[in-house]
Amino acid sequence: EAGVTQSPTHLIKTRGQQATLRCSPISGHTSVYWYQQALGLGLQFLLWYDEGEERNRGNFPPRFSGRQFPNYSSELNVNALELEDSALYLCASSLVGADGDNEKLFFGSGTQLSVL
């Protein structure tokens, strides 16, 4: 069974441009999460989608946005790129328990975004 897949592996952009990152969850998983992992800051929660809806958002500006498609794959868009957006962007998928509790996350290998 395929795991969580992310594309592209690496992305180089210049300041002010837009970046689009893609994620395909494990088959059967309806929840997709996006995290930013910058050096020294750990995993910072960005966005959570479940069944096509945005369920929760981390403390990031509105230029970070995304969506989830009917096949549960997801896209993260970062507009007006800034130098400090350079980081590894990790996508994870999970099932959401019947009581709404988080099930364990399965992570993709990430997209390394470099903003020059």
Added chain:
Amino acid sequence: GQNIDQPTEMTATEGAIVQINCTYQTSGFNGLFWYQQHAGEAPTFLSYNVLDGLEEKGRFSSFLSRSKGYSYLLLKELQMKDSASYLCAVDQAGTALIFGKGTTLSVSS
């Protein structure tokens, strides 16, 4: 808000035992996850504690005290391949997992 603390770095030698602590202050606590992340790779699940006490899984064990807001990951019989970052993450009601900054463990021979 949430506050999750773990040591930044730890070192140990092969065959030793190491304990990585994680303290947290949060509301709506459901449980606590531990993940392992090797350099350049995706984080992988290690353990999930909901109830107080110790859960053992081979060389790795995880402990939780809900009343103290405290967890630890215990690694026994350390091997070189255990060199990695160890991330604790709080599971809260209605939100995604919130991760600590991670502890980088270096195992030397």
